[in-house]
Amino acid sequence: MSDIFQSAALSEYQKSASQIATGKDSLVALKKSYERYDNLIAKAINDSTTKPACKAGCAFCCHYKVEARAHEMLLIRDYMGKTFTAEKIETVLAEAKANAAIIRSITPEQHLTTNLKCALLQDNQCSIYPVRPFRCRNFHSTDANACEQSHNDPHNMEIATGMIEDVAIYADAHTQGFEAAAEQTGRDARIYDFNTALIEVFTEPNALKRYKTGKKTFPNAIEVI
């Protein structure tokens, strides 16, 4: 494990653990962690001579398999509740249900090689960008052509889309630092399939209570083991 990984993970762990312990709401701690993450990654990109090829309107990666923790889904629900109309939420949930039906009919391995447009991708832009989960934040590419090739040939796992090493290390370290802090609270630390959890974050009336008591927040969502 590199020195920069250890130091970034420890720094984020200490900040998040303190905020989770003193704050009433771990979702507030998550929002603050996302802010620190964005600053950290912006600096790492600025310091690098290689730059990501990612730009607004390029969304090949938003057809990949996505996973998220319960606190990330609860923050997304809050954001959608404040910024989406009821009709827009219904449209998103209908798309998530169509995705979930496909996901439940295939194996996790088949899901890795199946393109499914994320239910939250609208006009090729993420409609929840400020609160997108760590799994989405952590993805970047130095080769947009390779992303397109991978999208057009999803069974070909040999296509390398390219990463900036330091950016990938900081992203992973920061994520692990926050997750380690969240895991020691006794709240639900399970990892969920994004589509099945997205449906249930709107339909499970006791989701927040279940999360806080460490139960499976989304009883019917697919848990990633």
Ligand code: SF4
């Ligand atoms: S949540 Fe946003 S960034 Fe993540 S896959 Fe969906 S549209 Fe893309």
